[in-house]
Amino acid sequence: MERRNYALVTGGSRGIGRAICIALAHDLNYPVLINYQSNAKAAEETRELIAANGGEAEIIRFDVSNQVETHEQLAHWKSQHPDDLIEVIVNNAGITRDGLFMWMENDDWNQVVQTSLNGFYNVTKFLIQDLLRHRYGRIINVASVSGAKGTAGQTNYSAAKAGLIGATKALAQEVAKRNITVNAVAPGFIETDMTSALDEKELKKLIPLNRFGKAEEVADLVSFLASRKASYITGEIIHINGGIYS
Incomplete structure (x- = not known):
């Protein structure tokens, strides 16, 4: 049987993740694995949007911060697809638990770091041997402007995304000889559920392009x-990021 090459997008049910799933299916004809943790309805909507455009997608549920669950679900998928390969990994899953550091609870720190940074480790570590054997792959990490410059009220999120940036740079050097690239994108203010509570009218004054970005622009x-x-x-x-930081 001919091998089929898949793309996996963590946190792929909504926002930037959904837009990435749609773009990979449409632009590159990948069958896409839409990972989600809790919102089954949104994941199914993403799958339907891809199918409506003639693409192909499957839904795979696991919490990237839970290593056992992540490995179990990916191992199960591989057992169902013994000849296939996940050759594009997009580590997009992330959460925010904003607040000033002096009042930040232990759980708010741990959950954010576990999802953004340990989630990258849990998913990528499990799949990378296949890429190394295959001698081709794409690993793309969704970081943030917060990880590059730091954002007040987001010490946990900034730390997690800064860690992801460091991991991207180091891993890229380790696997380049096997024709595997590792890059990160660092979005600024993008119109999603995650930014819906922000004061867009005030914040866009800080952005040289004078608007929030669209999820589709990140996906492109x-x-x-x-x-x-x-x-x-x-x-x-x-x-x-529309010029807000470089």
């Missing part, structure tokens, strides 16, 4: 990095 960048066109780009953190 991820799609490019996942393509053969980006074969000589690795270890990079590409900012997509």
Whole structure:
């Protein structure tokens, strides 16, 4: 049986993750694995949007911060697809638990770091041996402007995303000889559920382009990095923030 190459997007049910799933299916014809943790309805909507455009997608549920659950579900998928390969990994899953550091609860720190940073480890570590044997792969990590410059009220999120940026740069050097690229995108203010509570009218005054970005604009960048066109780009953190920080 001919091998089929898949793309996995963690946190793929909504927002930036959903847009990335749709772009990878549409632009690069990947069958997409839509990972989600809790919102089954949103994951199914994403799958339906891909199918409506002639693409193909499957839903896979696990909490990226839970290593046992992550490995169990990915191992189960592999057992059902013994000849297939996940050759594009998009580590997008992330949560925020904002608050000033002096009042930050232990749980708010741990949950954010577990999801953004340990989630990257749990997913990528399990799948990377296959990429190394295959001698091709794309790993794309969704970081944040907060991880690059730090954001007040987001010490936990900034730390997690900064860790993801460091991991991106180091891993890129380790696997480049096997034709695997590792890059990160660092969005600024993007119109999603995560930013819906922010004062967009005030914040866009800080942005040279004078608007929030769209999830589809981030997805277009991820799609490019996942393509053969980006074969000589690795270890990079590409900012997509309307000029607010570079």
